Amino acid sequence: xxxxxxxxxxxxxxxxxxxxxxxxxxxxxxxxxxxxxxxxxxxxxxxxxxxxxxxxxxxxxxxxxxxxxxxxxxxxxxxxxxxxxxxxxxxxxxxxxxxxxxxxxxxxxxxxx
Amino acid sequence: xxxxxxxxxxxxxxxxxxxxxxxxxxxxxxxxxxxxxxxxxxxxxxxxxxxxxxxxxxxxxxxxxxxxxxxxxxxxxxxxxxxxxxxxxxxxxxxxxxxxxxxxxxxxxxxxxxxx
Numbered sequence: 004x005x006x007x008x009x010x011x012x013x014x015x016x017x018x019x020x021x022x023x024x025x026x027x028x029x030x031x032x033x034x035x036x037x038x039x040x041x042x043x044x045x046x047x048x049x050x051x052x053x054x055x056x057x058x059x060x061x062x063x064x065x066x067x068x069x070x071x072x073x074x075x076x077x078x079x080x081x082x083x084x085x086x087x088x089x090x091x092x093x094x095x096x097x098x099x100x101x102x103x104x105x106x107x108x109x110x111x112x113x114x115x116x
Numbered sequence: 117x118x119x120x121x122x123x124x125x126x127x128x129x130x131x132x133x134x135x136x137x138x139x140x141x142x143x144x145x146x147x148x149x150x151x152x153x154x155x156x157x158x159x160x161x162x163x164x165x166x167x168x169x170x171x172x173x174x175x176x177x178x179x180x181x182x183x184x185x186x187x188x189x190x191x192x193x194x195x196x197x198x199x200x201x202x203x204x205x206x207x208x209x210x211x212x213x214x215x216x217x218x219x220x221x222x223x224x225x226x227x228x229x230x231x232x
Binding site for chain 2: 043044045046047051061093100101102103104105106107109110
């Protein structure tokens with residue numbers, strides 16, 4: 004039981020390049036989330052998904068797109084990377100219910116030059 | 117939306133002392149309050165959570181208290197050890213309108229350092 008798996012762990016991009024961050028969970032969770040973490044800013048929600056086929060914007064969605072491919076997988080895409088998107092990205096999942104804990108992946112450290 | 121404020125942003129204690137981190141929230145509909153610990157370069161990990169039907173919850177050296185009237189909740193760590201050094205995040209959750217999905221609203225974190 005791997006929990007939440009994110010790939011890649013590290014990535015360096017040039018400004019304007021595109022990239023997809025992958026996330027998969029094996030806990031049969033319904034809800035999945037993408038966060039970015041910047042120093043002093045805590046965890047900010049980018050997008051989330053209640054179930055396969057549904058997605059909603061969080062606090063900071065600009066410059067990102069998401070796809071909930073199936074119940075297990077939730078990907079985050081940067082169409083044209085900008086230096087301001089340099090961050091650590093975390094994927095999380097939780098089982099059905101708003102009062103259940105979220106479980107996080109190990110993160111992707113992304114640098115945009 | 118919900119606004120969660122966390123204090124202090126940094127906290128240094130001597131090994132064996134207690135540490136207290138406080139959070140306030142703005143939305144009275146929030147009913148679930150988890151705490152996460154994040155070690156350097158690692159993922160946030162749930163250490164304790166509380167739901168609004170209880171005022172206090174303990175797990176060994178860690179306890180969380182909740183005051184719904186005042187809209188604040190606190191993390192208490194007793195007999196601190198160097199391995200408690202990490203960033204701690206509080207969060208609040210409530211149902212989104214028309215769904216049971218809910219979102220977690222995070223505080224900005226507290227860097228706890230425990231000196232030997």
